[in-house]
Amino acid sequence: xxxxxxxxxxxxxxxxxxxxxxxxxxxxxxxxxxxxxxxxxxxxxxxxxxxxxxxxxxxxxxxxxxxxxxxxxxxxxxxxxxxxxxxxxxxxxxxxxxxxxxxxxxxxxxxxxxxxxxxxxxxxxxxxxxxxxxxxxxxxxxxxxxxxxxxxxxxxxxxxxxxxxxxxxxxxx
Numbered sequence: 001x002x003x004x005x006x007x008x009x010x011x012x013x014x015x016x017x018x019x020x021x022x023x024x025x026x027x028x029x030x031x032x033x034x035x036x037x038x039x040x041x042x043x044x045x046x047x048x049x050x051x052x053x054x055x056x057x058x059x060x061x062x063x064x065x066x067x068x069x070x071x072x073x074x075x076x077x078x079x080x081x082x083x084x085x086x087x088x089x090x091x092x093x094x095x096x097x098x099x100x101x102x103x104x105x106x107x108x109x110x111x112x113x114x115x116x117x118x119x120x121x122x123x124x125x126x127x128x129x130x131x132x133x134x135x136x137x138x139x140x141x142x143x144x145x146x147x148x149x150x151x152x153x154x155x156x157x158x159x160x161x162x163x164x165x166x167x168x169x170x171x172x173x
Contacts, residue, residue: 001052002036002061007147010048011057012097014140015041015147024049041143058099068148071102075163078103081111093133102144105137112137113164 002008006018016038024035029049036059038048050057063071071078081096081104083089096104112134116126138160146156 002059007041007062008036008038008059009062009100009144010038010040010050010059011100012136012140013038013040013042013046013048014100015062015143016048017041019047021052041147042139060100062144063102063148065148065150068145071106072145072159072163075106075110075160078106078110080114081107083111090129090133093129093137097133097136097140100140102141105141108137109134109141110164 002018002021004018004020008016008018010016018036019039020037021034022037023031023033025031026049029035030051034052036048036050036052038050040046040048050059081092083092093108096108112130115130116134119126138157142153142156142160145151145160146153149156151159
């Protein structure tokens with residue numbers, strides 16, 4: 001069980017601060033259940049109330065500094081995302097965002113980073129769908145690493161961009 005003051009990753013909301021663990025006295029809430037009161041790091045205006053025993057939304061501890069640094073060092077070796085079907089590409093992106101696994105998000109970022117570069121070199125636009133999910137994945141990874149590394153978001157963003165510049169194109173099968 002998480003405690004007040006802990007940081008957790010809550011579904012597609014990304015990193016959240018546990019503001020309280022309490023029983024809620026609000027309409028529609030079971031007064032016998034304990035709830036996490038969560039404040040998403042990327043939104044001061046939102047509050048999430050999640051039952052402590054919730055099994056519908058993935059919640060996990062935020063990465064520690066050592067794990068975050070190790071993953072950053074692994075970026076060039078993390079596999080590219082294999083899009084199994086263009087028809088279901090957006091659904092695959094949604095699943096990655098919803099599951100909030102940092103390595104999967106990095107895999108998607110790498111893939112979309114290379115895809116954007118190729119399209120621009122061909123004089124073509126980067127698709128709106130790809131741009132949307134690239135930004136979402138970057139925000140998830142950047143905000144979690146920012147907390148784990150104790151650095152501001154801009155510094156982490158620049159660090160990650162420098163690592164992604166080292167990514168070589170996906171080899172042809």
